[in-house]
Structures are given as C-alpha cells and as structure tokens.
Amino acid sequence: MIQETEKQQLRLEAKQIRAGASKMLGFKASEQATTHGLTLLSSFEKGAIIAGYWPIGDELDPRFLLHTLERRNFKLALPVITGKDKPLAFRLWGNGDPLEKGPFGTLQPPGDAPLVTPHVLLAPLLAFDADCYRLGWGGGFYDRTLALNTSIKAFGFAYAAQYVEHIPRSSYDWPMQGIITEAGVVLPKVQ
Numbered sequence: 001m002i003q004e005t006e007k008q009q010l011r012l013e014a015k016q017i018r019a020g021a022s023k024m025l026g027f028k029a030s031e032q033a034t035t036h037g038l039t040l041l042s043s044f045e046k047g048a049i050i051a052g053y054w055p056i057g058d059e060l061d062p063r064f065l066l067h068t069l070e071r072r073n074f075k076l077a078l079p080v081i082t083g084k085d086k087p088l089a090f091r092l093w094g095n096g097d098p099l100e101k102g103p104f105g106t107l108q109p110p111g112d113a114p115l116v117t118p119h120v121l122l123a124p125l126l127a128f129d130a131d132c133y134r135l136g137w138g139g140g141f142y143d144r145t146l147a148l149n150t151s152i153k154a155f156g157f158a159y160a161a162q163y164v165e166h167i168p169r170s171s172y173d174w175p176m177q178g179i180i181t182e183a184g185v186v187l188p189k190v191q
Contacts, residue, residue, distance in 0.1 A: 003168045003169075003170060006168040007135060007138065007167075007168050008138075010126075010127060010135055010164065010167070010168070011126055011127075011135060011137070011138070014126035014127035014135060014162060014164070015126060017127075017161055017162060018058050018059070018126060018158075018159060018161075018162055019057075019058045020161070021058075021159035021160075021161040021162065022058035022059075022060070022159070023058075025159060025182060027061070028182070029060060029159055029181075029182035030060060030061045030062070030063075030064050030065075030182075031064060031182075032182035032183075033060060033062075033065065033157065033180050033181055033182045034064045034065040034068060036180055036181070036182075036184050036185050037062075037065045037122075037155075037157070037180045037185075038065065038068060038069070038072075039185075040155070040178065040180060040185050041069065041074075041120060042072070044074070044119060044120060044153075045119075046072070046073045046074065047073060047074065047075060048074055048075070048119040048120060049074070049075045049076070049077055049090075049092075049116050049117070049118040049119050049120070050066070050069055050074050050075070050076055050077070050118060050119065050120040050121075050122065051076070051077040051078065051079060051090045051118035051120065051121045051122065052065070052066040052076065052077075052078060052122045052157075053078065053079060053106075053122060053123070053124050053157075054078060054099065054106060054107040054108070055124065056104070056105050056106065056124075057105075059124040060124070060157050060158055060159055060181075060182075062122050062157050065122075065157075066095075066122075067095050070094055070095055075092060075116075076092070076093050076094055076095075077090040077091060077092050077093055077109075077116050077118050078090065078091060078093045078099075078107075078108055078109055079106075079108065079141070079145075080102065080108045080109065081102055081103045081104070081106065081108070081141060084139075085140070085144070086141075086144065087141065087144040087145040087147075087148045087149075088141050088142070088144075088145045089115055090115065090116050090117065090118050091108070091109035091110075091111075091113035091114060091115055091116065092109065092113050092114045092116055093109045093113060097109065097113070098110055104137075104139075117149055117152070118152060119151075119152065119153065120152070120153045120154075120155070121142075121145070121146075121152050121153070121154040121155070122155055122156075122157045122180070123136075123142050123154055123155070123156050123157065123176065124136070124156075124157060124158070125156045125157075125158050125162065125179075126162065127162050127163070127164045127167060128156050128158060128162060128163060128164070128167065128176070128179045128186070129163070129164055129165065129166050129167045130163075130165075130186070130188070130189045131167075131175055131188050131189060132156065132175045132176040132177065132178055132179055132186065132187070132188040133167040133169055133173055133175045133176070134156045134167065134175075134176055134179075135164075135167050140172065142154070142174070143172050143173055143174050144172075146174040147172065147174060153177050154174070154176045154177055155176055155177055155178050155179065155180050156176045156178070156179040156180065157179075157180050158179055158180075158181055159181060159182060160181040160182060160183035160184075162181075163186070175188060176188075
C-alpha cells in the first residue's frame with residue numbers, strides 16, 4: 001500500500017514536470033527525440049512492426065518518428081484498450097488511416113484494422129528512472145502487455161526532464177529496454 005501511495009504522489013509531481021517540459025520544449029523535443037529514435041530503431045529489420053501511441057495532452061508526440069519509420073518501410077501499429085485489467089491489443093495503422101475514439105481520451109484504429117503483435121513498442125510515461133522503469137497512469141496496460149509478450153522490445157518515449165531517481169516498483173512492473181528522449185537514449189544502468 002505504501003508503494004502505491006508513493007506512486008500516486010510521484011504521478012502528481014511527474015504530471016507537472018511533463019507539462020512544464022511540453023510547454024518549454026514543444027515540437028522541438030519531438031524532432032530531437034525522433035532523431036535519437038531513428039538511430040536506435042534502424043537496427044531493427046525493415047518491415048518490423050513498431051507500435052507507437054497517439055499522444056494525449058502533454059505526452060511527447062511520437063507521430064513524427066512513426067511517420068518517418070513508415071517512410072523507411074517499417075509497419076506501424078497503435079494500441080487498443082480491450083478492457084479493464086487486460087493487456088493491450090495492437091492494430092495496424094498508417095499515416096492517413098482512420099482512427100476512432102477509445103477509452104481514456106485515446107484514439108485507436110477501427111475494429112476492422114488487422115490485429116498484430118509488434119516487434120517494438122513505444123510507450124508514453126509520466127516518469128522514468130536509470131533502470132528504465134516507467135511510471136504510467138496506473139492502469140497496468142503496458143505491464144500486462146509486456147508480461148504476455150516477452151519478445152516485444154519496449155522503449156519509453158519521454159522528455160529528459162521526466163527522469164527521477166527511483167520509480168517505486170511492484171513485482172508486476174516491467175522495465176523498458178531504453179527511454180528515447182530529446183537529449184538522447186537512456187539505457188538501463190543494470191542489465
């Protein structure tokens with residue numbers, strides 16, 4: 001219970017930090033993070049499926065990176081929330097394809113878009129630490145997804161200012177393989 005209280009307090013603080021970073025850095029941070037993301041993700045085989053997310057509010061916007069990856073012959077997917085306490089599903093999506101409203105203010109591909117399992121997953125977050133653990137909103141969607149699909153390579157996509165000394169962890173929390181920021185890629189200090 002103490003751990004969850006710590007996470008809730010950290011979520012409040014992290015939301016303010018992310019909002020400030022978004023206001024100060026805006027689109028420039030997305031461009032810079034795209035450069036670092038392309039360097040990292042170009043090591044994956046062409047045609048690999050990379051799942052991103054449609055940004056909500058002040059999340060760092062991955063759409064420029066996703067569009068660039070699509071032009072470089074990667075396939076794209078977006079997450080679909082299938083229900084409370086369930087892992088995410090992923091549907092193919094490309095620039096210009098339709099989106100529909102999903103839960104929590106998300107936008108997602110329609111139900112007739114093909115379901116896929118991505119090779120790479122870009123995840124939004126509120127905060128991250130040096131071990132590349134991420135703090136999300138607490139729904140557990142990304143952790144359940146990674147627990148079910150351990151072959152997915154997951155990377156956070158965030159402002160460098162979202163770094164914190166330590167994310168409180170539970171047994172069900174999954175670390176990312178790295179965090180892509182406008183300042184560079186953070187790799188876990190413990191591997």
